[in-house]
Amino acid sequence: SAVMQPQAVHPVMSQPQPYAMYPSAPPAAPVVGQQPVPLQHPPQQRQWNSGLCSCFEDVGGCCLTYFCGPCELCCCVSERMGEQCCTPICLGCLGSSVTLIAYRVKLRARYNIQGSILDDCCTTVCCASCMQCQLKRELNYIENQLVMQPQTVHPVTSQPQAYPIAVVGQQPPQQRQWNSGVCGCFEDICGCCLTYWCGPCELCCCISERMGEQCCTPICLGCLGSSVTLIAYRVKLRARYNIQGSIISDCCTTVFCGSCVQCQIKRELDYIENQLGCKP
Secondary structure, three states: OOOOOOOOOOOOOOOOEEEEOOOOOOOOOOOOOOOOOOOOOOOOEEOOOOOOOOEEEEEEHHHHHHHHHHHHHHHHHHOOOOOOOOHHHHHOOOOOHHHHHHHHHHHHHHHOOOOOHHHHEEEHHHHHHHHHHHHHHHHHHHHOOOEOOOOOOOOOOOOOOOOOOEEEOOOOOOOOOOOOOOOOOHHHHHHHHHHHHHHHHHHHHHHHOOOOOOOHHHHHHHOOOOOOHHHHHHHHHHHHHOOOOOOHHHHHHHHOOHHHHHHHHHHHHHHHHHHOOOOO
């Protein structure tokens, strides 16, 4: 009698789906990929669409800023930035430049524009009107041509992608919550003790480096107020990683408990580096 020969099983080659959808929990035994998520680096940054002194590109807008700058900042720019109209008034208690610094930090982090918080501070202090005009021109450019798109999700992982990229024709991704609360100090007691005893040194030497900023940033921004650095760092972290909140909530939280905010930023950075596999 003929002996049954086992048939050779050939692997079926299929192209990966760029936007594969996953259920709320990953499969119990995935076929592909059991390795940890590799560390992702931020995408390449782009330049501002217009220079700081390019006022002749929008002469009417510059005249409006010169004569009605505060009203325009409250009623127009704040709304276009997705913030409350009272934000410039509340942040004005900390200094006249704090609002523009926070707006510039948010816009850069959200749309991946080159620069640093220290540059934002120096630019705003030296010429706030020019910086406000540049913000408006950039918002015009973004609204006319650019919106946000989440990065491609590969089938080997169900982790969310942390770096949104500005491209044409896509909608912004849904915002997420903080990984831990402001008062979640018991999740990292040693880190909270370190912040309590050595907060300024930790902010300069550790957190600034992890945030991609110069170590001297807290010292320079400290001239504007002790809370300005933490407000700027919190705004940048929320904008870059699409976390829920507003600039006015960042301001209030930081003023009432700066140490708790600093601890929360550290825990969020740990989560981003360890769980999302991303480099700030």
